[in-house]
Amino acid sequence: MNKVFKIPASSPTKLTTLEILKERLKPLVGAEFILSGKSRTDGSNLRKLIASRLEEFPLPKAAIEGEYEIVPPKKKGIPxxxxxxxxxxxxxxGKTYNLQVWNRIPSSQTLLIKYESGEILKCNDVRFILTKIDVENKKIASIIIATPKYIVEKFGVFGKPTIKHQLLISTKIREKIYASDDKIMFFKDSKKLSYLICHDFEPPKHNMTEEAKSNEILSIELIKILVAEKLIGYKIPANATKNRGQALEKKVLELLDYPLTNQELLHGGFPDIPNQLLEVKVQDTQTVDLGKFSPEKEEVIIKDLHITTFDIRYLIALTNPKTEIIEGIILSPGEKLGDVFSYVSDQSYKCQRSIPMDFFxxxxGKVVINPD
Incomplete structure (x- = not known):
């Protein structure tokens, strides 16, 4: 395959539309395709065939090096x-086809490519070209062009193995935060949470471990003033990562005026401070361990209020690994983290979705787009 296909388009708006892709791929239906019996070889051969067909037409203008960033480490999850x-x-x-997508959650809004212009390409922007091979006649029987959203709506959500999720905060973004006036990267509460929060501080009425209640949840703007701004320059008095996290959590509780009768007994669940829907993290390397829940995928945390991982507020303290002093803060609802940072895994993984063979x-004899 030509190396030009490894370079992103100059802008997401320059990608060839699905309708035009459909017309360009039509001549491949009925074309000979002999399976080798080796899945990797067959996959590579199909990719080269489709790429060579697309190469017969003007490709989207290439992005210039330095004007875009491949976000995931080692380009994991990039199409x-x-x-x-x-x-x-x-x-x-067979009776079903098992669609396997490696190293990304197909329907998520996780960043894959970020442009200097501010434009982005996300997981749910990837286009799937599903090519049905007539094994007996050794020909391409049909081509289905599908979007992740369509696949989820038509066949259900992708299954996802349990993996250890991490958030990647690049050195470039860290330096940008340090250079800002208040040294805080801040995003407003989710729209859903904006109807449940209060904007005036009152001492907590409940224990920090109690479930959050409507109109008793401090706005993220208040948390910025009461906590984030006061943490800049604070030295975390601990060594081990877990202890440092607990030390920071205690400091946050102190700033929020929560009484701690036993300084050793913290919640230990998700989020760290349930009463304020606040998750607290310490970060001095590029990655932040997210634990059991990740805002990369929306999951319900509180059923009564329908609070999800997108609504949980994340306070991430950026510390100097030598001095353990907090030099910057990220304060954001979960839904916004993927707009700026990248989600990564500590191992390769795949998301799968079973599709009935009769669908294909x-x-x-056709090339179709998201067919009904």
Whole structure:
């Protein structure tokens, strides 16, 4: 495959539309395709075939080096045909087809490519080209162009293995925070939470471990004033990572005026401070361990208020690893973290979605887009 396909388009708006892709791929239906029996070889051959077809037409203008950033480390989760933001898949035989997507949650809004212009390409922007092979006749039977949103709505959510999630905060963003006037990167509360918060401080009425209640949740703006601004320059008095996290959590509780009768007994669940929907993290390397829950994927945390991982507020203290002094703060609802930072895993993983084979068979002889 031509190396030009490894370079992103100059802008998401320059990607070839799905309708035009459909027209360009039509001649491949009925074309010979001989399976080798080796999945990697067959996948590579199909990718090269589709790329060579696309190369017969003007490709989107290439991005200039330095004007974009591939966000995931080692380019994990980036589609193979980057220029058109496409991943290709071979469908053969059987009762169902198991669509496997590696190292990204397909329907999530996690950043994959970030442009200097502020434009972004996310996981849910990747286009799938699903190619059905007539095994007996050794020909391409049909091509289905599908979006992640369509697949989820048509067949259900992708399954996801349990993995250790991390948030990657680049040196560039860290330095940008340090250079800002207040040394705080701040985002407002989620729209849903904005109807449940209070904007005037009153001493806590409940224990920090009690479930959050409507109109008793401090706004994130108040938390910025009461906590974040006062933490800049604070030295965390602990060594081990876990102890440092607990030390910071205690300091946050103190600033919020929560009584701690036993300084050793903290909540230990998610979020760290349930009464304020606040998760507290310490970060002195590039990665932040997120634990059991990750705001990369929306999950309900409090059923009564329908609070999800997108609504939980994250306070991430950026510390100097040598001095343990907090030099910057990130204060954000979970839904905004993926707009600026990248979610990564400590291992390769795959998300899977089973699709009935008759879905492909009823489109034999065609190239279709998100078919009904």
């Amino acid at each position: 193979k045909i980057v220029r058109e933001f496409i991943d290709t898949y071979i469908v053969t035989s 068979e009823k489109h034999t």
